Amino acid sequence: xxxxxxxxxxxxxxxxxxxxxxxxxxxxxxxxxxxxxxxxxxxxxxxxxxxxxxxxxxxxxxxxxxxxxxxxxxxxxxxxxxxxxxxxxxxxxxxxxxxxxxxxxxxxxxxxxxxxxxxxxxxxxxxxxxxxxxxxxxxxxxxxxxxxxxxxxxxxxxxxxxxxxxxxxxxxxxxxxxxxxxxxxxxxxxxxxxxxxxxxxxxxxxxxxxxxxxxxxxxxxxxxxxxxxxxxxxxxxxxxxxxxxxxxxxxxxxxxxxxxxxxxxxxxxxxxxxxxxxxxxxxxxxxxxxxxxxxxxxxxxxxxx
Amino acid sequence: xxxxxxxxxxxxxxxxxxxxxxxxxxxxxxxxxxxxxxxxxxxxxxxxxxxxxxxxxxxxxxxxxxxxxxxxxxxxxxxxxxxxxxxxxxxxxxxxxxxxxxxxxxxxxxxxxxxxxxxxxxxxxxxxxxxxxxxxxxxxxxxxxxxxxxxxxxxxxxxxxxxxxxxxxxxxxxxxxxxxxxxxxxxxxxxxxxxxxxxxxxxxxxxxxxxxxxxxxxxxxxxxxxxxxxxxxxxxxxxxxxxxxxxxxxxxxxxxxxxxxxxxxxxxxxxxxxxxxxxxxxxxxxxxxxxxxxxxxxxxxxxxx
Numbered sequence: 001x002x003x004x005x006x007x008x009x010x011x012x013x014x015x016x017x018x019x020x021x022x023x024x025x026x027x028x029x030x031x032x033x034x035x036x037x038x039x040x041x042x043x044x045x046x047x048x049x050x051x052x053x054x055x056x057x058x059x060x061x062x063x064x065x066x067x068x069x070x071x072x073x074x075x076x077x078x079x080x081x082x083x084x085x086x087x088x089x090x091x092x093x094x095x096x097x098x099x100x101x102x103x104x105x106x107x108x109x110x111x112x113x114x115x116x117x118x119x120x121x122x123x124x125x126x127x128x129x130x131x132x133x134x135x136x137x138x139x140x141x142x143x144x145x146x147x148x149x150x151x152x153x154x155x156x157x158x159x160x161x162x163x164x165x166x167x168x169x170x171x172x173x174x175x176x177x178x179x180x181x182x183x184x185x186x187x188x189x190x191x192x193x194x195x196x197x198x199x200x201x202x203x204x205x206x207x208x209x210x211x212x213x214x215x216x217x218x219x220x221x222x223x224x225x226x227x228x229x230x231x232x233x234x235x236x237x238x239x240x241x242x243x244x245x246x247x248x249x250x251x252x253x254x255x256x257x258x259x260x261x262x263x264x265x266x267x268x269x270x271x272x273x274x275x276x277x278x279x280x281x282x283x284x285x286x287x288x289x290x291x292x293x294x295x296x297x298x299x300x301x302x303x304x305x
Numbered sequence: 306x307x308x309x310x311x312x313x314x315x316x317x318x319x320x321x322x323x324x325x326x327x328x329x330x331x332x333x334x335x336x337x338x339x340x341x342x343x344x345x346x347x348x349x350x351x352x353x354x355x356x357x358x359x360x361x362x363x364x365x366x367x368x369x370x371x372x373x374x375x376x377x378x379x380x381x382x383x384x385x386x387x388x389x390x391x392x393x394x395x396x397x398x399x400x401x402x403x404x405x406x407x408x409x410x411x412x413x414x415x416x417x418x419x420x421x422x423x424x425x426x427x428x429x430x431x432x433x434x435x436x437x438x439x440x441x442x443x444x445x446x447x448x449x450x451x452x453x454x455x456x457x458x459x460x461x462x463x464x465x466x467x468x469x470x471x472x473x474x475x476x477x478x479x480x481x482x483x484x485x486x487x488x489x490x491x492x493x494x495x496x497x498x499x500x501x502x503x504x505x506x507x508x509x510x511x512x513x514x515x516x517x518x519x520x521x522x523x524x525x526x527x528x529x530x531x532x533x534x535x536x537x538x539x540x541x542x543x544x545x546x547x548x549x550x551x552x553x554x555x556x557x558x559x560x561x562x563x564x565x566x567x568x569x570x571x572x573x574x575x576x577x578x579x580x581x582x583x584x585x586x587x588x589x590x591x592x593x594x595x596x597x598x599x600x601x602x603x604x605x606x607x608x609x610x
Contacts, residue, residue: 223528
């Protein structure tokens, strides 16, 4: 269905604020279809985005002031609040009718708080946390969980469609995307931790790693994460570890958001809490910047698989 | 490959010791191909097996004394030891060359201990724990993880092939099947517990249960158990709960075996331990005989999904 709210003859301008692990490949993908204006506090990241055609903007306001859509890919809720509403926040300079597209995972409450403060500014917020790593971001192959008013979502639709192969509108309020993402991350984090415990136990039992992985993945024990991270856990003891596709400290953050939500809502979650502790142990042991499959080294520091 | 060790012209005699949730449907399936002799301490279970053609034997020895293969489907390692080597144990009356086929999940150590005691008796042990519930047992559609000496496995092969659609020989020693099954149950138990926590959180966040389940199962959060138990967790609040396909107290037992193994081998497993506690809570709250999907009611006693 063609989107009615955007003039098809005019090239959309998209600002990308935050050119990190996900922001940079998204800027790359968007530069193929749109006029992209990139900002990051690190000039080296801006230079990387500029190679693919994104304008190198020295301030967030410079990037956002002429944008139809301002994609925000920051690390956490504090950075979100600062980027939008802080002393140099972009909302003050954004054109009326422009849309903030938030792709970061920051939790429901942080998004609701910002959305409340945007009311009356003429700037709308679409909540669009992602699933899928940097490679899929660069290929426009992300799963995007969208929460927002339908007219605001329509304004961001060309950008969503360029980034995602599956764009699921899960609710009409900013924060609804975060809600589903929070549940998603509970499962993903626990499944990675379970795969690590399972493979560490298999090694201690003297089982062959690859054969056991194959036998288990085919049956009731299978999960996306066992199939995806399991083989990388077998590489976790190689020189330099597995290639970093998703940093271990992302699950420290995301299981922290899960913990905040379950505590606030009074939902016991001992299994997710135990998984969070494993990732915290990994971070405390200096594995935060490694691929999250390195969590197996918390359980079994020496290669046995 | 045709099995060389069994006279193809003679009908194999199979004793089934233990006609419980899994033993009864296995006896039913085997009665289609073999002369089956059934024993259970409960005469009512023997009568049920007799309907399908299994001989109603009043003692285990009566069932086993003329059997080529003695399938043992008991609850735990203690019952295994008793059935084979206790005062009325069947090993003393089994023909030389007969094979004990153990389908119960009892852990590596229990099987190794029994196998050691069988050395020199002329009776061999094949370790063959199962994955798949009663329905798949009745249809011969189980996943069977086999550990045993190749010649012993060959002796049990016709029975294994009648019961399983996937028969994977994972090692040459009795106990090797239990090792893989232990790792399998760690993953299955944690995945069920994670699904329960995820769906309880989704409900508390105000999300729609079926829609959230569908969105999550399609992505990185997906698992066999989320797809299989998730919908049954949505039924867990219905009158009488979900149909009992696998009892909750099975995971109390199996995660207990996981805990024994990880403790013995010094493999930390905080996530599996937390999952075990959830199932123990369920058992303590009287949910042991319900379907394991009822574990969600430990986290959220009232329906919110």
